[in-house]
Ligand code: FES
C-alpha cells in the first residue's frame with residue numbers, strides 16, 4: 001500500500017503547524033521512511049533524514065543562521081537542500097551531488113502536509129475552514145496498528161455505532177436498520193446522500209438526537225463527515241489518515257462546529273478521545289488476512305454499500321491491500 005503511486009503522489013499530514021517552531025528539527029516517519037521535518041525562515045520543509053556524506057541523521061543536527069547543520073562533520077544545507085559549506089575544505093568547490101533529498105511540503109488547515117512523490121492534485125478542500133461560524137477543534141492524532149484504508153472504513157461506517165459506541169452513537173439493545181443511501185463517485189471522490197441514525201448522545205452536549213450524516217472521501221486516505229443535528233446545528237470531522245508504515249496509521253481529527261461554542265472545546269476533545277479510543281482496539285484487532293479466501297467476496301451486506309464502493313474505488317486508483 002505505501003509503495004503505491006496513488007499514495008506516494010498524494011499529500012499526507014505529518015504534523016500540526018503550530019507544533020513546529022522556527023529552527024525546530026523533528027524526526028518523523030512517513031510511508032515507511034525516516035524524514036526530518038524542520039522550519040527555517042517560517043517555511044516548513046521535509047527531507048529524507050539522511051546526510052549524503054556519511055549517512056548520519058540530519059534530525060540530530062541543528063539549525064544555524066537558517067541552514068541545517070549535519071551533526072557529524074558539520075556540512076551545511078540551505079533551504080533548497082544544497083550543501084553550502086564543507087568545513088573540512090571550506091575553500092574548495094562543493095560537489096553538485098552534495099544535496100539533501102527533499103520532498104514537497106505545504107501548510108494548510110493548521111497542518112503540515114508532505115508528498116513524497118509528485119503531487120497528482122492539490123490538498124483537498126476543507127468545506128468549513130473559511131467559515132467563521134464554525135469553531136475548530138483539533139484532536140488526535142490517534143494511532144492505529146492497521147492499514148490506512150481500514151481506518152478510513154471505520155470512520156465511514158455507521159453500522160458499528162451501536163456495538164462499539166453503545167449509549168453514545170447507537171444503542172446495543174436496539175440496533176437500527178440503516179436505510180437506503182446513494183454513493184456517488186466523481187473526480188472529487190466518493191460522496192454519500194444523507195444517512196440517518198438515532199443517537200442517545202449524538203454530540204458533546206450528550207443529548208438524544210436524530211443525526212443526519214453525509215460522508216465524503218475526496219482521496220483514498222482523506223475521509224470527511226458532516227453531521228446535522230436539527231435546528232441548524234451542524235458539525236464536521238475532517239480526518240486525514242497518515243500512512244506511517246504499511247500497518248501503522250495516524251488519524252488526525254479537525255472538528256468544526258457551528259453551535260454551543262462556550263466551553264465546547266474541552267467536551268469535544270473528551271468525546272473524540274473516547275470515541276476514537278473505542279475504535280482503536282477493534283480496528284487493531286481486525287485480521288482480514290485470516291478470512292478464508294473464498295468467503296471474502298460473500299460477506300458484504302447491503303448496509304456495507306459505502307465500504308464496498310470505497311474498496312472498488314481504491315482498486316481503480318491502484319491502491320493495494322485495501323481488502324477484497
Ligand atoms: S555525515 Fe553529514 S557531514 Fe558527514
Ligand SMILES: [Fe+2]
Nearest residue numbers: 154164275279
Ligand atoms: Fe467508530
